[in-house]
Amino acid sequence: xxxxxxxxxxxxxxxxxxxxxxxxxxxxxxxxxxxxxxxxxxxxxxxxxxxxxxxxxxxxxxxxxxxxxxxxxxxxxxxxxxxxxxxxxxxxxxxxxxxxxxxxxxxxxxxxxxxxxxxxxxxxxxxxxxxxxxxxxxxxxxxxxxxxxxxxxxxxxxxxxxxxxxxxxxxxxxxxxxxx
Amino acid sequence: xxxxxxxxxxxxxxxxxxxxxxxxxxxxxxxxxxxxxxxxxxxxxxxxxxxxxxxxxxxxxxxxxxxxxxxxxxxxxxxxxxxxxxxxxxxxxxxxxxxxxxxxxxxxxxxxxxxxxxxxxxxxxxxxxxxxxxxxxxxxxxxxxxxxxxxxxxxxxxxxxxxxxxxxxxxxxxxxxxxx
Numbered sequence: 001x002x003x004x005x006x007x008x009x010x011x012x013x014x015x016x017x018x019x020x021x022x023x024x025x026x027x028x029x030x031x032x033x034x035x036x037x038x039x040x041x042x043x044x045x046x047x048x049x050x051x052x053x054x055x056x057x058x059x060x061x062x063x064x065x066x067x068x069x070x071x072x073x074x075x076x077x078x079x080x081x082x083x084x085x086x087x088x089x090x091x092x093x094x095x096x097x098x099x100x101x102x103x104x105x106x107x108x109x110x111x112x113x114x115x116x117x118x119x120x121x122x123x124x125x126x127x128x129x130x131x132x133x134x135x136x137x138x139x140x141x142x143x144x145x146x147x148x149x150x151x152x153x154x155x156x157x158x159x160x161x162x163x164x165x166x167x168x169x170x171x172x173x174x175x176x177x178x179x180x
Numbered sequence: 181x182x183x184x185x186x187x188x189x190x191x192x193x194x195x196x197x198x199x200x201x202x203x204x205x206x207x208x209x210x211x212x213x214x215x216x217x218x219x220x221x222x223x224x225x226x227x228x229x230x231x232x233x234x235x236x237x238x239x240x241x242x243x244x245x246x247x248x249x250x251x252x253x254x255x256x257x258x259x260x261x262x263x264x265x266x267x268x269x270x271x272x273x274x275x276x277x278x279x280x281x282x283x284x285x286x287x288x289x290x291x292x293x294x295x296x297x298x299x300x301x302x303x304x305x306x307x308x309x310x311x312x313x314x315x316x317x318x319x320x321x322x323x324x325x326x327x328x329x330x331x332x333x334x335x336x337x338x339x340x341x342x343x344x345x346x347x348x349x350x351x352x353x354x355x356x357x358x359x360x
Contacts (some may be wrong), residue, residue, distance in 0.1 A: 002249075002250055004241065004242065004243040014195045014197075014202075015195050015202055020218055020220065022194075022200075022220075027245060031321070038198060038199050038200055039245065039246045040202075040297075042293075042296075045293075063182065063184040063185055063186050064291070064294035064295060065207060065217045065219065065296075066217070066220065066295065066297050067300075068298075073294075108342060110347065111342050111344055112293040113222075113299055114244035114246060115199075115258075116199055116246050117220075117292075119293055141184050141211070143184065157355060157359075159289065162288060162289045163290075163291050163294060164292045164301075164348060165344070167290065167351075171348070172336070174355075176337070
């Protein structure tokens with residue numbers, strides 16, 4: 001039992017949409033007081049750093065509507081409810097890069113913004129296997145490109161790449177390669 | 181002008197709460213179709229990696245209600261509307277660690293989950309200056325601790341630390357120190 005645990009007293013959904021649900025809870029905090037907690041529920045996502053035979057990684061530039069700008073990031077997608085993250089990863093990587101992948105390495109989970117959002121992103125590193133052709137979602141517009149890990153890390157340190165999962169994954173892979 | 185830009189056609193707020201607002205937009209995507217975009221609006225946050233005179237960094241364990249668990253992370257807080265991020269950083273670091281800070285290094289911005297959320301986290305690296313005493317928010321319960329950068333990076337590589345901003349900041353600081 002955690003001394004920090006906050007216990008749900010009541011819960012009300014205020015929005016149930018296509019991707020997210022939003023609820024407002026009353027929660028009892030450890031000092032006995034009751035506080036309001038807003039929670040965005042999201043099914044969770046996966047992101048994949050896919051490396052080709054030349055040591056280049058697939059990235060996509062996408063319009064991120066909530067950010068009102070283009071964002072350069074590793075391919076990612078959201079899980080279907082209950083879907084195994086590795087299954088999501090294989091589907092998304094085929095859709096966004098056109099390749100099947102092999103040699104999956106689990107890079108762990110990332111909590112993007114845990115104060116009010118249930119989302120967890122499962123991160124994978126994999127190698128290209130065979131080309132099967134891209135299949136973008138209808139409402140997705142992507143500009144794909146490939147970069148070396150050194151190029152990606154430089155863009156992170158230069159603050160040009162600002163997507164959270166992409167920074168974590170590239171820096172973790174670099175650390176793994178350094179440690180052999 | 182971006183070829184990927186999605187233009188807002190209509191917008192309706194479905195929830196306006198304490199921390200977040202949620203709106204549902206109709207947007208025209210580049211192929212001319214209209215699609216629905218759900219947007220969580222958040223004022224943005226700051227996070228600070230504060231290093232003491234012994235080379236140890238301040239971390240806090242918090243109950244993250246939306247994640248239903250304790251999360252170990254660098255001190256962070258959300259911006260008041262219109263507040264300069266560095267001002268937020270100085271206030272939060274005093275509240276959560278009890279120290280004033282100096283030698284601020286801007287680690288750049290992080291987009292935690294840009295597909296549906298407007299939040300941007302501003303990240304700083306700083307050194308302790310003088311002790312002035314903690315002052316936690318009423319509904320915040322934190323367990324503070326201090327760790328070396330090597331210990332933090334090990335916990336990241338071992339997938340024990342999963343908070344996004346904390347992983348990005350620690351790995352960026354390590355890269356900066358390596359590069360001199």
